[in-house]
Amino acid sequence: MVAFDSAEYLDVIGPLETFATAAAVTSDRQAYSLAIAAREIRPLSASSGLAILPTVDYAALAEADTVLVAGGAGIEAASQDAALLEALRHAARGSCRIASVCTGAFVLAAAGLLDGRRAATHWNWCARLAERYPAVTVEADPIFLVDRGIWTSAGVTAGIDMTLAMIERDHGPNLAMRTAQELVMFRRRPGGQSQFSAELKLQATPHRPIRTLQEWVLENLAADLSVEALAARAAMSARNFARVFQRETQMTPARFVEQARLQKARELLELTARGLEEVAAACGYGSADVLTRAMQRRLGVAPIDYRRRFGAIWNEPSEGAKDHARH
Template structure:
């Protein structure tokens, strides 16, 4: 079987991991399956945003057939978007590629080239508002790890490009191959891309004081435990009133809201990865009942847990 040609498009001040991350995923997939090349305007040596020097082929000289065209992001993306000599070969290659995608702010390149018009797309959470503002014909989804719309794929920030590459590999070579690569690179296999690029542990701020930081980590690890204000206060060796005030001040939300977010996140993972019934998932994640979990899902995720499972269930091996 012929190798699949994968072209990763980059530019001066690219985010190095946007390029190297997917490259490593496809490389682990096997040299028998993928022929990789990086391409940049003019070719030769260029710099990443972190100062790492890279070498790539001349983008204008890349010819098809291209199976997969992926555009990286980085601090130089807006200068690249304003360069017709950069956008022209991107459009040319995209016109015949089997699938086209972007990593992080590479979505701006696809949008500038008109490849996202009328499509749903995502990018790094910090750039979603600007993408939507500058390209109103694009429906920007700020939450997912990656979005597939037809043969066009867009991923969230930086390391999400590796999630996207794993998903593309699964399409090509099957789940077992993707699982093997994920284990080798010590990655999670997250599919089908509906999972949030946010988490309670990342989106909410970490407490200033070590005891509360440790407690936050304990909550994430033990969603089914007694996470009442009284129970948490006892673990923190504080009075319930003083604990609630300190937690809210340092974390930016009440203990109850933080616990709800953690439990919903834990339930989402179980719904995506297991066959357990809703009542059992609710019990495992500390909800009093399936109805309680449903109310929390509607409040946090905006869909009931049963619908979430249908939409975002991982493919079985």
């Protein structure tokens, strides 16, 4: 993690603690080793006044598998740090995964690493990033973006969402979910997502029998999820089940199933290279055509266009598909 004077403390600590938690909950205690890099190894003062203690200098970036750049009030000076910009360019020429948190995108842009790419940053800085670096396509909506090996995220806590996506990419969805649970936070939201999530609805449901059924639905989206089938699984009549489900979740069973299937489809489109028919089957849609109609109706975008915009796999270069060990 690259830090500097007046960096945003949460931009630095949020992703690092997320990686550290992932390493702690997996059997592979060396899954991630962490360091904070700065121009000089001396205490830095975050924008909040809290101290940041770097342990390596910019030369260490050349040996890293992942380099993240924090944002914060000190971003203008960091964007003019020639040594930092050259160290980032050097790291990017190798197999290093480069990322920014919040306004850290300005540093990547200053290094020329975002030219011809799409990028995300804090919503309040999108216009400035686009105006200052016209070669960058700035996206105001996504939580995070991946474009040909470069990751950028929106403001502050979105860096944690991006980190969970990296963990999922490196070690699979189970570790990402366990990490989110350990941090007592919502499961990672896909990059193109803002507030839509069946999992968030699930976590707000205190009624244990309904919650248990919802958990089963999320794991069995290709099953028969009709009201009758779900009612039978809950040992209720269809009428009583629909009434109880509506009361406890503020939505119909059919609406929950629709949201859950669409959420899973978005995740598969973002994080895998599966074909549309395979994605549709995994999510319980009868065909790619049915999936397309559902996404067009609810999101106003076709699956292939959604993947082009938000897909981590789709936007990686061919060498990015290699199985890198992230240490």
